[in-house]
Amino acid sequence: MTLETAFAILLSATISGSLYAMMASGLSLVWGTLGVFNFAHGSLLLLAAYVAWTVGKVGGPAVQGPLAIAVMLAAMAVFGFLLYLTTVRPLIGRSNAELAVIISTISAMIIIRNVVQFAWGPLPKQVPALGSSSITVFGTVISSHQIVVILIGPLLLLGIAAFLKFARVGLAVRSVEQNPDAALLVGVNPQFIYALVFAASAVLAAIAGYLLAGIQFLTPDFGGDPLLKAFIVIVLGGLNSLLGAFVAAYVVGLIEALAIFFLGLFWAPVILFVVIIVVLLVRPQGLLGGAR
Amino acid sequence: MLRGASIAVGDGESVGLFGPNGHGKTTLLRSISGLLRPWAGSIRFQDRDITGWSPRQIVEAGLIHVPQANTMFPRMTVLENLTLGAYSPRARPHRRRNLERVFDLFPRLADRRTQTCQTLSGGERQMAALGVGLMGEPTMLMLDEPTLGLAPLMKEVLARAITEIATSGVTLLMVDQDINLLLEVCQREYLLEGGETSLELQEGERIREEQVLEMYFGSAEASGGTMDDA
Numbered sequence: 342m343t344l345e346t347a348f349a350i351l352l353s354a355t356i357s358g359s360l361y362a363m364m365a366s367g368l369s370l371v372w373g374t375l376g377v378f379n380f381a382h383g384s385l386l387l388l389a390a391y392v393a394w395t396v397g398k399v400g401g402p403a404v405q406g407p408l409a410i411a412v413m414l415a416a417m418a419v420f421g422f423l424l425y426l427t428t429v430r431p432l433i434g435r436s437n438a439e440l441a442v443i444i445s446t447i448s449a450m451i452i453i454r455n456v457v458q459f460a461w462g463p464l465p466k467q468v469p470a471l472g473s474s475s476i477t478v479f480g481t482v483i484s485s486h487q488i489v490v491i492l493i494g495p496l497l498l499l500g501i502a503a504f505l506k507f508a509r510v511g512l513a514v515r516s517v518e519q520n521p522d523a524a525l526l527v528g529v530n531p532q533f534i535y536a537l538v539f540a541a542s543a544v545l546a547a548i549a550g551y552l553l554a555g556i557q558f559l560t561p562d563f564g565g566d567p568l569l570k571a572f573i574v575i576v577l578g579g580l581n582s583l584l585g586a587f588v589a590a591y592v593v594g595l596i597e598a599l600a601i602f603f604l605g606l607f608w609a610p611v612i613l614f615v616v617i618i619v620v621l622l623v624r625p626q627g628l629l630g631g632a633r
Numbered sequence: 634m635l636r637g638a639s640i641a642v643g644d645g646e647s648v649g650l651f652g653p654n655g656h657g658k659t660t661l662l663r664s665i666s667g668l669l670r671p672w673a674g675s676i677r678f679q680d681r682d683i684t685g686w687s688p689r690q691i692v693e694a695g696l697i698h699v700p701q702a703n704t705m706f707p708r709m710t711v712l713e714n715l716t717l718g719a720y721s722p723r724a725r726p727h728r729r730r731n732l733e734r735v736f737d738l739f740p741r742l743a744d745r746r747t748q749t750c751q752t753l754s755g756g757e758r759q760m761a762a763l764g765v766g767l768m769g770e771p772t773m774l775m776l777d778e779p780t781l782g783l784a785p786l787m788k789e790v791l792a793r794a795i796t797e798i799a800t801s802g803v804t805l806l807m808v809d810q811d812i813n814l815l816l817e818v819c820q821r822e823y824l825l826e827g828g829e830t831s832l833e834l835q836e837g838e839r840i841r842e843e844q845v846l847e848m849y850f851g852s853a854e855a856s857g858g859t860m861d862d863a
Contacts (some may be wrong), residue, residue, distance in 0.1 A: 513720060522700060527692065
Protein backbone atom coordinates (compact mmCIF):
# COMPACT_ATOMS: atom_id res chain seq x y z
CA MET A 342 0.00 0.00 0.00
CA THR A 343 1.40 3.36 -0.96
CA LEU A 344 1.42 6.37 1.32
CA GLU A 345 -1.18 7.99 -0.91
CA THR A 346 -3.64 5.11 -0.50
CA ALA A 347 -3.06 4.94 3.24
CA PHE A 348 -3.76 8.63 3.47
CA ALA A 349 -6.91 8.33 1.39
CA ILE A 350 -8.21 5.53 3.59
CA LEU A 351 -7.43 7.48 6.77
CA LEU A 352 -9.10 10.59 5.40
CA SER A 353 -12.24 8.70 4.50
CA ALA A 354 -12.24 7.07 7.95
CA THR A 355 -11.87 10.45 9.66
CA ILE A 356 -14.70 12.05 7.69
CA SER A 357 -17.09 9.17 8.38
CA GLY A 358 -15.91 8.90 11.98
CA SER A 359 -16.54 12.58 12.57
CA LEU A 360 -20.06 12.33 11.16
CA TYR A 361 -20.77 9.18 13.19
CA ALA A 362 -19.53 10.89 16.35
CA MET A 363 -21.99 13.75 15.74
CA MET A 364 -24.84 11.32 15.08
CA ALA A 365 -24.09 9.22 18.15
CA SER A 366 -23.41 11.99 20.67
CA GLY A 367 -27.03 13.12 20.95
CA LEU A 368 -28.32 9.57 21.19
CA SER A 369 -25.71 8.75 23.83
CA LEU A 370 -26.59 11.86 25.83
CA VAL A 371 -30.29 10.97 25.86
CA TRP A 372 -29.58 7.37 26.82
CA GLY A 373 -27.15 8.38 29.57
CA THR A 374 -29.48 10.95 31.13
CA LEU A 375 -32.99 9.61 30.58
CA GLY A 376 -32.22 5.89 30.23
CA VAL A 377 -34.29 5.65 27.05
CA PHE A 378 -33.45 5.16 23.39
CA ASN A 379 -34.72 7.73 20.96
CA PHE A 380 -35.50 5.87 17.77
CA ALA A 381 -36.58 9.13 16.14
CA HIS A 382 -32.99 10.40 16.34
CA GLY A 383 -32.36 9.60 12.66
CA SER A 384 -35.56 11.42 11.69
CA LEU A 385 -34.19 14.50 13.43
CA LEU A 386 -31.25 14.46 11.01
CA LEU A 387 -33.69 14.05 8.14
CA LEU A 388 -35.96 16.86 9.24
CA ALA A 389 -33.04 19.19 9.95
CA ALA A 390 -31.61 18.70 6.47
CA TYR A 391 -34.99 19.41 4.82
CA VAL A 392 -35.50 22.50 6.97
CA ALA A 393 -32.04 23.76 5.99
CA TRP A 394 -32.76 23.04 2.34
CA THR A 395 -36.06 24.94 2.52
CA VAL A 396 -34.61 27.93 4.33
CA GLY A 397 -31.85 28.13 1.73
CA LYS A 398 -34.34 27.76 -1.13
CA VAL A 399 -36.87 30.28 0.14
CA GLY A 400 -34.29 32.85 1.17
CA GLY A 401 -32.22 32.52 -1.98
CA PRO A 402 -28.43 32.73 -2.11
CA ALA A 403 -28.36 35.62 0.38
CA VAL A 404 -29.80 33.45 3.15
CA GLN A 405 -27.69 30.41 2.38
CA GLY A 406 -25.05 29.53 4.88
CA PRO A 407 -24.96 31.01 8.38
CA LEU A 408 -28.55 32.25 8.54
CA ALA A 409 -30.00 29.02 7.17
CA ILE A 410 -27.96 27.10 9.70
CA ALA A 411 -29.03 29.32 12.60
CA VAL A 412 -32.73 29.08 11.68
CA MET A 413 -32.46 25.33 11.28
CA LEU A 414 -30.70 24.85 14.65
CA ALA A 415 -33.28 26.97 16.49
CA ALA A 416 -36.14 25.16 14.79
CA MET A 417 -34.66 21.78 15.65
CA ALA A 418 -34.11 22.70 19.31
CA VAL A 419 -37.80 23.58 19.55
CA PHE A 420 -38.72 20.43 17.69
CA GLY A 421 -36.58 18.30 20.02
CA PHE A 422 -38.38 19.81 22.98
CA LEU A 423 -41.77 19.07 21.41
CA LEU A 424 -40.67 15.53 20.63
CA TYR A 425 -39.76 15.09 24.30
CA LEU A 426 -43.12 16.50 25.43
CA THR A 427 -45.11 14.18 23.17
CA THR A 428 -43.15 10.90 23.11
CA VAL A 429 -41.18 10.76 26.35
CA ARG A 430 -42.62 12.96 29.08
CA PRO A 431 -45.98 11.17 29.36
CA LEU A 432 -44.21 7.82 29.74
CA ILE A 433 -41.16 8.52 31.87
CA GLY A 434 -41.43 7.36 35.47
CA ARG A 435 -43.57 4.37 34.50
CA SER A 436 -42.16 0.95 35.25
CA ASN A 437 -42.14 0.05 31.54
CA ALA A 438 -40.87 3.45 30.35
CA GLU A 439 -37.88 2.03 28.50
CA LEU A 440 -40.05 -0.19 26.32
CA ALA A 441 -42.89 2.29 25.95
CA VAL A 442 -40.49 5.00 24.73
CA ILE A 443 -39.12 2.62 22.08
CA ILE A 444 -42.66 2.30 20.70
CA SER A 445 -43.48 6.00 20.97
CA THR A 446 -40.24 7.14 19.34
CA ILE A 447 -40.55 4.56 16.55
CA SER A 448 -44.02 5.98 15.91
CA ALA A 449 -42.55 9.46 15.81
CA MET A 450 -39.87 8.23 13.38
CA ILE A 451 -42.50 6.84 10.99
CA ILE A 452 -44.67 9.94 11.25
CA ILE A 453 -41.77 12.34 10.61
CA ARG A 454 -40.56 10.30 7.64
CA ASN A 455 -43.99 10.24 6.05
CA VAL A 456 -44.69 13.89 6.72
CA VAL A 457 -41.36 14.73 5.06
CA GLN A 458 -42.24 12.58 2.07
CA PHE A 459 -45.66 14.23 1.84
CA ALA A 460 -44.40 17.77 2.29
CA TRP A 461 -41.23 17.69 0.23
CA GLY A 462 -41.89 14.77 -2.12
CA PRO A 463 -39.75 11.73 -2.89
CA LEU A 464 -37.35 13.37 -5.33
CA PRO A 465 -33.74 13.75 -4.17
CA LYS A 466 -32.67 17.23 -3.09
CA GLN A 467 -29.26 18.68 -2.61
CA VAL A 468 -28.09 20.93 0.18
CA PRO A 469 -25.12 22.98 -1.02
CA ALA A 470 -21.76 22.06 0.46
CA LEU A 471 -20.01 24.54 2.71
CA GLY A 472 -17.64 26.43 0.45
CA SER A 473 -16.38 25.24 -2.91
CA SER A 474 -12.64 25.39 -2.49
CA SER A 475 -10.46 22.37 -1.97
CA ILE A 476 -6.89 21.39 -1.28
CA THR A 477 -4.88 18.42 -2.46
CA VAL A 478 -2.83 16.46 0.06
CA PHE A 479 -0.84 13.37 -0.95
CA GLY A 480 -2.80 13.18 -4.17
CA THR A 481 -6.17 13.22 -2.42
CA VAL A 482 -8.57 16.10 -2.93
CA ILE A 483 -10.13 17.43 0.29
CA SER A 484 -13.04 19.83 -0.07
CA SER A 485 -13.69 22.66 2.37
CA HIS A 486 -16.90 20.90 3.39
CA GLN A 487 -14.93 17.80 4.36
CA ILE A 488 -12.52 19.89 6.41
CA VAL A 489 -15.44 21.41 8.27
CA VAL A 490 -16.81 17.91 8.95
CA ILE A 491 -13.44 16.71 10.23
CA LEU A 492 -13.11 19.66 12.59
CA ILE A 493 -16.66 19.91 13.89
CA GLY A 494 -16.91 16.32 15.20
CA PRO A 495 -14.12 16.64 17.79
CA LEU A 496 -15.06 20.26 18.58
CA LEU A 497 -18.63 19.27 19.41
CA LEU A 498 -17.46 16.42 21.60
CA LEU A 499 -15.05 18.71 23.43
CA GLY A 500 -17.83 21.24 23.86
CA ILE A 501 -20.22 18.66 25.32
CA ALA A 502 -17.55 17.26 27.62
CA ALA A 503 -16.63 20.74 28.89
CA PHE A 504 -20.30 21.58 29.42
CA LEU A 505 -20.90 18.41 31.46
CA LYS A 506 -17.74 18.98 33.47
CA PHE A 507 -17.79 22.68 34.21
CA ALA A 508 -21.23 24.21 33.63
CA ARG A 509 -23.64 24.36 36.52
CA VAL A 510 -26.43 22.88 34.41
CA GLY A 511 -23.97 20.31 33.01
CA LEU A 512 -23.31 19.06 36.53
CA ALA A 513 -27.07 18.89 37.06
CA VAL A 514 -27.39 16.73 33.92
CA ARG A 515 -24.89 14.26 35.36
CA SER A 516 -26.53 14.39 38.79
CA VAL A 517 -29.86 13.28 37.35
CA GLU A 518 -28.13 10.40 35.60
CA GLN A 519 -26.18 9.25 38.67
CA ASN A 520 -28.74 9.63 41.43
CA PRO A 521 -32.17 11.08 40.60
CA ASP A 522 -33.30 11.24 44.24
CA ALA A 523 -30.19 13.07 45.42
CA ALA A 524 -30.55 15.41 42.41
CA LEU A 525 -34.06 16.31 43.60
CA LEU A 526 -32.70 16.93 47.10
CA VAL A 527 -30.21 19.56 45.91
CA GLY A 528 -32.99 21.32 44.03
CA VAL A 529 -32.48 20.06 40.47
CA ASN A 530 -35.66 19.79 38.41
CA PRO A 531 -35.27 16.57 36.37
CA GLN A 532 -38.08 17.49 33.97
CA PHE A 533 -36.19 20.60 32.95
CA ILE A 534 -32.95 18.63 32.54
CA TYR A 535 -34.68 15.98 30.41
CA ALA A 536 -36.23 18.60 28.14
CA LEU A 537 -32.90 20.38 27.82
CA VAL A 538 -31.03 17.18 26.94
CA PHE A 539 -33.61 16.30 24.30
CA ALA A 540 -33.41 19.74 22.74
CA ALA A 541 -29.60 19.54 22.77
CA SER A 542 -29.64 16.09 21.16
CA ALA A 543 -31.89 17.45 18.43
CA VAL A 544 -29.41 20.26 17.78
CA LEU A 545 -26.54 17.74 17.58
CA ALA A 546 -28.60 15.63 15.17
CA ALA A 547 -29.32 18.75 13.14
CA ILE A 548 -25.63 19.58 12.77
CA ALA A 549 -24.93 16.02 11.66
CA GLY A 550 -27.91 16.11 9.28
CA TYR A 551 -26.84 19.36 7.69
CA LEU A 552 -23.25 18.24 7.15
CA LEU A 553 -24.32 14.83 5.85
CA ALA A 554 -26.73 16.50 3.42
CA GLY A 555 -23.79 18.38 1.93
CA ILE A 556 -22.25 15.02 1.03
CA GLN A 557 -25.22 12.82 0.15
CA PHE A 558 -28.42 13.48 -1.75
CA LEU A 559 -31.38 14.19 0.47
CA THR A 560 -34.35 11.81 0.26
CA PRO A 561 -37.02 10.83 2.80
CA ASP A 562 -34.98 7.68 3.58
CA PHE A 563 -32.06 9.82 4.65
CA GLY A 564 -32.39 9.16 8.41
CA GLY A 565 -32.33 5.35 8.52
CA ASP A 566 -28.66 4.69 7.95
CA PRO A 567 -27.42 7.37 10.40
CA LEU A 568 -29.72 5.96 13.10
CA LEU A 569 -28.27 2.48 12.60
CA LYS A 570 -24.72 3.84 12.62
CA ALA A 571 -25.37 5.83 15.78
CA PHE A 572 -26.68 2.70 17.51
CA ILE A 573 -23.68 0.66 16.43
CA VAL A 574 -21.35 3.39 17.62
CA ILE A 575 -22.82 3.75 21.11
CA VAL A 576 -23.14 0.01 21.64
CA LEU A 577 -19.55 -0.52 20.52
CA GLY A 578 -18.27 2.40 22.58
CA GLY A 579 -20.11 1.51 25.75
CA LEU A 580 -23.59 2.79 26.48
CA ASN A 581 -22.75 5.29 29.19
CA SER A 582 -19.52 6.61 27.85
CA LEU A 583 -19.47 9.70 25.69
CA LEU A 584 -15.73 9.25 25.14
CA GLY A 585 -16.41 5.62 24.21
CA ALA A 586 -18.90 6.74 21.58
CA PHE A 587 -16.34 9.19 20.24
CA VAL A 588 -13.63 6.54 19.92
CA ALA A 589 -16.06 3.99 18.51
CA ALA A 590 -17.22 6.46 15.85
CA TYR A 591 -13.72 6.63 14.39
CA VAL A 592 -13.19 2.88 14.80
CA VAL A 593 -16.36 2.26 12.78
CA GLY A 594 -15.23 4.78 10.20
CA LEU A 595 -11.84 3.10 9.90
CA ILE A 596 -13.29 -0.43 9.65
CA GLU A 597 -15.59 0.72 6.85
CA ALA A 598 -12.85 2.52 4.98
CA LEU A 599 -10.52 -0.50 5.16
CA ALA A 600 -13.27 -2.94 4.18
CA ILE A 601 -14.31 -0.79 1.24
CA PHE A 602 -10.74 -0.48 -0.01
CA PHE A 603 -9.72 -4.12 0.34
CA LEU A 604 -12.98 -5.98 -0.19
CA GLY A 605 -15.41 -3.59 -1.79
CA LEU A 606 -18.41 -1.49 -0.76
CA PHE A 607 -20.81 -4.35 -0.21
CA TRP A 608 -18.54 -6.12 2.25
CA ALA A 609 -18.27 -3.14 4.57
CA PRO A 610 -21.40 -3.87 6.67
CA VAL A 611 -20.44 -7.54 6.97
CA ILE A 612 -16.94 -6.77 8.23
CA LEU A 613 -18.33 -4.07 10.53
CA PHE A 614 -20.78 -6.42 12.22
CA VAL A 615 -18.22 -9.22 12.52
CA VAL A 616 -15.84 -6.85 14.31
CA ILE A 617 -18.61 -5.62 16.60
CA ILE A 618 -19.71 -9.14 17.50
CA VAL A 619 -16.13 -10.10 18.33
CA VAL A 620 -15.61 -6.94 20.43
CA LEU A 621 -18.84 -7.48 22.33
CA LEU A 622 -17.95 -11.13 22.99
CA VAL A 623 -14.71 -10.01 24.62
CA ARG A 624 -16.04 -6.80 26.19
CA PRO A 625 -19.82 -6.96 26.56
CA GLN A 626 -19.81 -3.50 28.15
CA GLY A 627 -18.31 -1.96 25.00
CA LEU A 628 -14.88 -0.48 24.36
CA LEU A 629 -14.91 2.12 27.14
CA GLY A 630 -18.10 1.32 29.02
CA GLY A 631 -17.32 0.60 32.67
CA ALA A 632 -19.52 -1.03 35.26
CA ARG A 633 -22.02 1.50 36.58
CA MET B 634 -46.33 3.52 55.99
CA LEU B 635 -46.94 6.32 58.42
CA ARG B 636 -50.06 6.84 60.49
CA GLY B 637 -50.32 9.10 63.47
CA ALA B 638 -46.71 10.23 63.28
CA SER B 639 -46.46 13.70 64.71
CA ILE B 640 -43.29 15.59 65.46
CA ALA B 641 -42.45 19.19 66.10
CA VAL B 642 -39.00 20.75 65.89
CA GLY B 643 -38.45 24.25 67.26
CA ASP B 644 -36.31 26.89 65.65
CA GLY B 645 -32.64 26.12 66.33
CA GLU B 646 -33.47 22.92 68.14
CA SER B 647 -31.84 19.52 67.56
CA VAL B 648 -34.27 16.66 67.62
CA GLY B 649 -33.54 12.96 67.25
CA LEU B 650 -35.79 10.31 65.77
CA PHE B 651 -35.14 6.69 66.57
CA GLY B 652 -36.85 3.36 66.26
CA PRO B 653 -36.48 -0.07 64.68
CA ASN B 654 -35.84 -0.58 60.99
CA GLY B 655 -38.80 -0.43 58.65
CA HIS B 656 -40.96 1.56 61.02
CA GLY B 657 -41.14 4.71 58.95
CA LYS B 658 -38.19 6.92 59.89
CA THR B 659 -36.89 7.31 56.35
CA THR B 660 -40.44 7.54 54.98
CA LEU B 661 -41.09 10.44 57.34
CA LEU B 662 -38.02 12.32 56.13
CA ARG B 663 -38.82 11.60 52.47
CA SER B 664 -42.33 12.97 53.02
CA ILE B 665 -41.02 16.14 54.61
CA SER B 666 -38.54 16.79 51.80
CA GLY B 667 -41.19 16.23 49.13
CA LEU B 668 -39.82 13.01 47.62
CA LEU B 669 -43.04 11.33 48.74
CA ARG B 670 -46.48 12.87 48.79
CA PRO B 671 -48.48 12.12 51.93
CA TRP B 672 -52.03 10.86 51.39
CA ALA B 673 -53.19 12.76 54.46
CA GLY B 674 -51.83 15.03 57.11
CA SER B 675 -49.85 18.22 56.88
CA ILE B 676 -46.27 19.40 57.02
CA ARG B 677 -45.48 22.92 58.15
CA PHE B 678 -42.16 24.76 57.94
CA GLN B 679 -41.62 28.29 59.24
CA ASP B 680 -45.35 28.98 59.49
CA ARG B 681 -45.99 27.84 55.94
CA ASP B 682 -47.87 24.74 54.88
CA ILE B 683 -45.40 22.92 52.64
CA THR B 684 -47.52 19.81 52.13
CA GLY B 685 -47.38 18.86 48.45
CA TRP B 686 -44.53 21.24 47.59
CA SER B 687 -41.94 19.94 45.13
CA PRO B 688 -38.50 19.00 46.50
CA ARG B 689 -37.09 21.99 44.63
CA GLN B 690 -39.38 24.44 46.41
CA ILE B 691 -38.60 22.85 49.76
CA VAL B 692 -34.84 23.10 49.14
CA GLU B 693 -35.34 26.73 48.16
CA ALA B 694 -37.11 27.32 51.49
CA GLY B 695 -33.97 26.13 53.29
CA LEU B 696 -35.12 22.70 54.44
CA ILE B 697 -32.37 20.31 53.33
CA HIS B 698 -32.55 16.52 53.48
CA VAL B 699 -29.32 14.50 53.51
CA PRO B 700 -30.40 10.99 52.47
CA GLN B 701 -29.35 7.70 54.01
CA ALA B 702 -26.09 5.81 53.44
CA ASN B 703 -25.82 7.69 50.25
CA THR B 704 -22.86 8.21 48.01
CA MET B 705 -24.65 11.19 46.52
CA PHE B 706 -23.20 11.34 43.00
CA PRO B 707 -20.73 8.44 42.88
CA ARG B 708 -18.95 9.24 39.61
CA MET B 709 -18.41 12.89 40.40
CA THR B 710 -15.57 14.38 42.39
CA VAL B 711 -16.02 15.62 45.94
CA LEU B 712 -15.79 19.20 44.67
CA GLU B 713 -18.43 18.58 41.99
CA ASN B 714 -20.71 17.02 44.60
CA LEU B 715 -20.31 20.02 46.85
CA THR B 716 -20.84 22.43 43.96
CA LEU B 717 -24.10 20.68 43.17
CA GLY B 718 -25.09 21.06 46.83
CA ALA B 719 -25.27 24.80 46.12
CA TYR B 720 -27.40 24.34 42.98
CA SER B 721 -30.48 26.14 44.31
CA PRO B 722 -30.76 29.90 43.71
CA ARG B 723 -30.93 30.29 47.49
CA ALA B 724 -27.51 28.70 48.04
CA ARG B 725 -25.64 29.88 44.94
CA PRO B 726 -24.50 33.29 46.23
CA HIS B 727 -23.05 31.66 49.38
CA ARG B 728 -21.20 28.89 47.56
CA ARG B 729 -17.67 30.09 48.31
CA ARG B 730 -18.31 30.73 52.00
CA ASN B 731 -20.09 27.41 52.50
CA LEU B 732 -17.34 25.53 50.70
CA GLU B 733 -14.78 26.97 53.12
CA ARG B 734 -17.04 26.05 56.00
CA VAL B 735 -17.34 22.44 54.80
CA PHE B 736 -13.58 22.12 54.29
CA ASP B 737 -12.98 23.60 57.77
CA LEU B 738 -15.39 21.10 59.25
CA PHE B 739 -14.00 18.15 57.28
CA PRO B 740 -10.36 18.78 56.28
CA ARG B 741 -10.28 15.28 54.80
CA LEU B 742 -12.74 16.36 52.13
CA ALA B 743 -10.42 19.19 51.16
CA ASP B 744 -7.63 16.64 50.66
CA ARG B 745 -9.87 14.47 48.55
CA ARG B 746 -11.65 17.16 46.55
CA THR B 747 -10.56 15.81 43.16
CA GLN B 748 -11.39 12.18 43.98
CA THR B 749 -14.69 10.71 42.83
CA CYS B 750 -17.10 9.88 45.63
CA GLN B 751 -17.16 6.19 44.82
CA THR B 752 -13.47 5.96 45.79
CA LEU B 753 -14.04 7.40 49.28
CA SER B 754 -14.28 5.42 52.50
CA GLY B 755 -17.67 5.06 54.19
CA GLY B 756 -16.91 7.80 56.67
CA GLU B 757 -15.67 10.18 54.00
CA ARG B 758 -18.81 9.55 51.95
CA GLN B 759 -20.92 10.53 54.92
CA MET B 760 -18.80 13.65 55.32
CA ALA B 761 -19.36 14.44 51.64
CA ALA B 762 -23.11 13.87 51.97
CA LEU B 763 -23.24 16.15 55.01
CA GLY B 764 -21.13 18.67 53.13
CA VAL B 765 -23.55 18.63 50.19
CA GLY B 766 -26.35 19.35 52.66
CA LEU B 767 -24.44 22.25 54.20
CA MET B 768 -23.76 23.73 50.75
CA GLY B 769 -27.54 24.14 50.38
CA GLU B 770 -27.50 26.98 52.95
CA PRO B 771 -29.87 25.13 55.29
CA THR B 772 -32.12 26.70 57.88
CA MET B 773 -32.99 23.17 58.88
CA LEU B 774 -31.05 20.02 58.12
CA MET B 775 -32.53 16.52 58.14
CA LEU B 776 -29.98 13.73 58.47
CA ASP B 777 -30.88 10.12 57.80
CA GLU B 778 -28.59 7.75 59.75
CA PRO B 779 -25.41 9.77 59.18
CA THR B 780 -23.27 7.26 61.09
CA LEU B 781 -24.72 4.03 59.69
CA GLY B 782 -22.11 1.29 59.47
CA LEU B 783 -19.20 3.43 60.61
CA ALA B 784 -16.42 2.51 63.04
CA PRO B 785 -16.74 4.04 66.54
CA LEU B 786 -13.89 6.47 65.95
CA MET B 787 -15.40 7.79 62.71
CA LYS B 788 -18.81 7.94 64.39
CA GLU B 789 -17.31 10.22 67.01
CA VAL B 790 -15.79 12.51 64.35
CA LEU B 791 -19.16 12.85 62.62
CA ALA B 792 -21.04 13.31 65.91
CA ARG B 793 -18.73 16.19 66.80
CA ALA B 794 -19.21 17.77 63.37
CA ILE B 795 -22.99 17.44 63.59
CA THR B 796 -22.97 18.99 67.06
CA GLU B 797 -20.91 21.85 65.66
CA ILE B 798 -23.42 22.35 62.84
CA ALA B 799 -26.28 22.39 65.36
CA THR B 800 -24.43 24.87 67.59
CA SER B 801 -23.96 27.20 64.63
CA GLY B 802 -27.73 27.72 64.63
CA VAL B 803 -28.94 25.19 62.06
CA THR B 804 -32.10 23.40 63.16
CA LEU B 805 -31.54 19.67 63.15
CA LEU B 806 -33.73 16.61 62.72
CA MET B 807 -31.59 13.50 62.89
CA VAL B 808 -32.61 9.90 62.37
CA ASP B 809 -30.44 7.16 63.82
CA GLN B 810 -30.68 3.76 65.39
CA ASP B 811 -27.93 4.56 67.84
CA ILE B 812 -29.82 6.06 70.75
CA ASN B 813 -26.67 6.99 72.61
CA LEU B 814 -25.55 9.09 69.66
CA LEU B 815 -28.89 10.89 69.53
CA LEU B 816 -28.78 11.52 73.28
CA GLU B 817 -25.31 12.97 72.80
CA VAL B 818 -26.16 15.27 69.90
CA CYS B 819 -29.85 16.14 70.32
CA GLN B 820 -31.95 17.91 72.91
CA ARG B 821 -35.13 15.89 72.46
CA GLU B 822 -35.90 12.53 70.90
CA TYR B 823 -38.94 10.85 69.44
CA LEU B 824 -39.46 7.13 69.09
CA LEU B 825 -41.11 6.11 65.83
CA GLU B 826 -42.63 2.67 65.98
CA GLY B 827 -45.02 1.09 63.49
CA GLY B 828 -45.40 4.42 61.72
CA GLU B 829 -46.42 6.23 64.88
CA THR B 830 -44.57 8.46 67.32
CA SER B 831 -44.99 6.41 70.44
CA LEU B 832 -42.64 8.08 72.88
CA GLU B 833 -41.07 11.48 73.37
CA LEU B 834 -38.00 12.03 75.50
CA GLN B 835 -37.53 15.51 76.91
CA GLU B 836 -34.12 17.01 77.53
CA GLY B 837 -32.24 15.17 80.27
CA GLU B 838 -34.60 12.23 80.20
CA ARG B 839 -32.89 8.92 79.74
CA ILE B 840 -34.30 5.81 78.23
CA ARG B 841 -33.87 2.57 80.17
CA GLU B 842 -31.87 -0.10 78.45
CA GLU B 843 -34.67 -2.65 78.93
CA GLN B 844 -37.03 -0.38 77.03
CA VAL B 845 -34.65 -0.31 74.09
CA LEU B 846 -34.12 -4.04 74.07
CA GLU B 847 -37.86 -4.57 74.26
CA MET B 848 -38.34 -2.32 71.27
CA TYR B 849 -35.92 -4.15 69.05
CA PHE B 850 -36.47 -7.71 70.16
CA GLY B 851 -39.90 -7.51 71.79
CA SER B 852 -41.02 -9.11 75.03
CA ALA B 853 -43.14 -12.26 74.81
CA GLU B 854 -46.33 -10.21 75.06
CA ALA B 855 -45.28 -7.51 72.63
CA SER B 856 -44.33 -9.92 69.86
CA GLY B 857 -47.67 -11.70 70.35
CA GLY B 858 -49.38 -8.37 69.82
CA THR B 859 -47.44 -7.71 66.64
CA MET B 860 -48.46 -11.06 65.21
CA ASP B 861 -52.13 -10.21 65.81
CA ASP B 862 -51.76 -6.93 63.98
CA ALA B 863 -50.25 -8.67 61.00
